[in-house]
Structures are given as C-alpha cells and as structure tokens.
Amino acid sequence: MPIDLISDTVTRPTPGMLAAMCAAEVGDDVFNEDPGVHALQDYAADLFGHEAALFMPSGVMSNQIAIKAHTEPMDELICEETSHVFRYENGGYAFHSQIAIQTIPGDHGRLNAAQVAAAIKPTADWLPRSRLVVLENTCNAAGGSYYTIDQVRPIRQLCNERGLGLHLDGARLFNALAETGESPREWGAEFDSLSICLSKGLGAPVGSLLLGTKTFIAKARRLRKGFGGGMRQIGFLAAAGLYALKHHTERLREDHAHARQLAAVLAQQPYVATIRPVHTNIVIFDLAGELSAEHFLSSLKEQGVRASAFGPKTVRFVTHLDVGGEAVEQACAVLRKLRF
Ligand SMILES: *Cc1c(COP(=O)(O)O)cnc(C)c1O
Numbered sequence: 034m035p036i037d038l039i040s041d042t043v044t045r046p047t048p049g050m051l052a053a054m055c056a057a058e059v060g061d062d063v064f065n066e067d068p069g070v071h072a073l074q075d076y077a078a079d080l081f082g083h084e085a086a087l088f089m090p091s092g093v094m095s096n097q098i099a100i101k102a103h104t105e106p107m108d109e110l111i112c113e114e115t116s117h118v119f120r121y122e123n124g125g126y127a128f129h130s131q132i133a134i135q136t137i138p139g140d141h142g143r144l145n146a147a148q149v150a151a152a153i154k155p156t157a158d159w160l161p162r163s164r165l166v167v168l169e170n171t172c173n174a175a176g177g178s179y180y181t182i183d184q185v186r187p188i189r190q191l192c193n194e195r196g197l198g199l200h201l202d203g204a205r206l207f208n209a210l211a212e213t214g215e216s217p218r219e220w221g222a223e224f225d226s227l228s229i230c231l232s233k234g235l236g237a238p239v240g241s242l243l244l245g246t247k248t249f250i251a252k253a254r255r256l257r258k259g260f261g262g263g264m265r266q267i268g269f270l271a272a273a274g275l276y277a278l279k280h281h282t283e284r285l286r287e288d289h290a291h292a293r294q295l296a297a298v299l300a301q302q303p304y305v306a307t308i309r310p311v312h313t314n315i316v317i318f319d320l321a322g323e324l325s326a327e328h329f330l331s332s333l334k335e336q337g338v339r340a341s342a343f344g345p346k347t348v349r350f351v352t353h354l355d356v357g358g359e360a361v362e363q364a365c366a367v368l369r370k371l372r373f
Pocket of ligand 1: 093172173202205
C-alpha cells in the first residue's frame with residue numbers, strides 16, 4: 034500500500050467504524066424514518082448547541098444549500114479570496130443562488146471585521162445586497178491555518194449590526210479545535226449555520242453536516258431534495274459519521290504532529306525552496322531550481338509515497354488517520370533519500 038498524502042479524504046473506515054456501520058438501524062430518510070440519521074443529527078445539533086442538523090452527501094452540497102437558504106437572487110456573498118466556496122465549487126453560488134460574490138484578500142485565508150465592514154455595499158438600486166459572510170476554518174488553500182474564536186466574534190457583531198448572515202465552512206473545523214482547545218459549542222454560538230465534513234480528517238467514508246435553526250434546516254431539507262440529495266437507508270453512513278464524531282476528533286493532534294515532522298525533514302532538503310507555515314494537517318511547499326511538481330511527485334510515487342501538486346512548482350501533503358507514525362517515518366526516510 035502506498036503512503037497516501039494526497040488528501041485526508043482517502044481514509045478507509047476503521048474496524049470500529051465498520052462495526053458501528055453494520056450495527057446501524059435504518060429506515061427511509063426521505064420519509065424522515067431513519068433512526069441512525071436521527072441519532073447523528075441530534076448528537077451533532079447538541080454538540081454545537083444548534084436547534085437542528087441535517088446529514089448531507091458532501092461538503093459542497095452543504096455549503097451550496099446553506100448559501101441558497103440564506104440569500105435571494107441579486108444578493109451578495111462576502112468571503113476570503115482563497116475560499117472553497119469561491120474557488121472550488123464550480124461557481125455554484127452563481128449557478129444555484131444567482132448571487133454576486135465579493136472576495137477579500139485575507140491573512141493566510143483569514144478575514145477581520147474591518148475588512149468585512151469595508152466590503153459591505155451601501156444600499157442602492159444598482160448594487161447587489163450584501164447578505165452573507167462565509168468564513169472557512171481551517172483555511173484549506175491557505176495551508177490549514179485557523180481562526181481563534183476571538184477573531185470571529187467582531188465579525189459576528191458586525192453581521193448583527195448590518196443584518197448579514199454568517200456561515201462557517203467548517204470542513205476541517207475539528208482540526209482547528211484540536212489546536213485551540215475551543216469547543217464546538219463556542220463555535221456554534223457565533224454562526225447562523227455551520228457545515229462540517231465527516232469525510233475529511235474525521236475519517237468517515239462520506240457525508241457532511243449542516244447546522245442551524247429548525248426553520249433554516251427545514252428549508253435546507255427541502256432544498257436538499259431539490260438538489261437531488263434526498264437519500265434512503267443512509268443510517269449506515271450516518272453511523273460512520275457518529276462514530277467519527279465520538280472517536281476521531283481527539284486524535285487529530287497526531288495528524289498535526291505528523292505534518293510538522295514531515296515539514297521538519299523537508300526543511301533540510303536541498304530540493305525544497307520554501308515551506309509555508311504548518312498550522313494543522315496540511316504541508317505546502319515550493320520546489321527549488323528547475324524541479325517541477327510533476328517530476329518530484331513521480332519520483333516520490335516510485336518510492337511508494339503519493340501526494341498532489343498545488344501549482345507547477347508547489348506540492349501539498351495532507352496527513353490523516355490512515356498514515357500512522359510508522360508510515361510517517363517511512364515517508365521521512367524517502368524524503369531524505371530523494372536526489373534531483
Ligand atoms: C473538502 C472541502 C469542502 C467540500 O467537501 P466535499 O465533501 O469534498 O464536497 C468544502 N470546504 C472545504 C474548506 C473543504 O476542504
């Protein structure tokens with residue numbers, strides 16, 4: 034088996050997770066009759082202190098439905114310029130919600146309240162109506178950097194004052210919480226809606242959660258059906274998600290230590306030009322001289338390590354549940370041995 038640093042989405046269910054999946058009680062979730070799904074949604078809503086939660090097939094659908102539920106056509110979404118909702122969701126904000134977008138260059142993916150305040154449009158017939166702010170935590174394209182809750186509170190206050198909604202793309206929120214020690218409840222309190230991926234660092238095979246008020250989630254549930262995301266006996270998948278929430282959040286610190294370990298070895302190699310600061314489970318680095326990401330990655334693959342290009346000369350490693358301490362040691366040995 035190659036050591037797979039391509040993404041934290043490549044994990045296979047652990048024996049404990051598989052056992053939980055096999056033991057799931059299921060029903061037809063389109064009729065709202067799947068006890069496994071209810072167990073997951075109720076657990077998550079309570080964990081974040083929100084009224085309700087909805088199991089989603091993917092993080093993209095969760096974000097897109099949240100955006101649609103918060104906005105009307107000709108409204109505007111404000112986000113950081115490297116945001117997933119802006120860069121990697123096929124312009125879904127325009128396609129599904131018919132809204133405008135205002136991006137802001139942040140500090141490693143993070144915005145502050147003054148920047149958001151400056152981006153909010155005044156009221157005029159010819160301007161889109163600024164309606165929703167989307168923050169991302171951790172910031173994926175910015176290399177897994179994270180906000181602390183103190184950095185978010187002034188943005189929340191601004192949104193309250195100006196009548197904007199605040200959504201969190203928390204695909205990797207638990208990676209941030211593993212570093213800050215903050216709680217899901219503290220984060221739940223600051224957002225109108227949150228989207229959490231179960232299939233990233235938490236290690237479930239599929240699924241995301243959307244959290245919000247009962248009214249918001251009822252709207253999201255109708256939209257999910259309209260998006261073709263109504264699912265039947267998904268208690269099996271919900272059981273994996275519930276297992277992940279209960280058993281795989283604490284261990285994320287190991288992934289972060291592994292990322293730092295890989296970065297420390299990379300820092301000593303002549304073929305590495307620069308390494309972005311490592312915050313959580315993502316390592317992004319630029320190659321020196323003439324070395325291309327393509328060439329580097331094919332040499333790495335020959336040695337049994339897979340990773341992905343993040344630009345013509347930029348490479349990304351992501352650590353996760355299926356890369357244990359021994360595999361990281363092995364990957365470090367390969368990195369030390371490579372010559373170009
Ligand atoms: C992966 C990711 C998503 C989307 O999740 P999918 O389940 O792949 O659709 C959304 N936002 C961020 C920040 C992500 O990293």
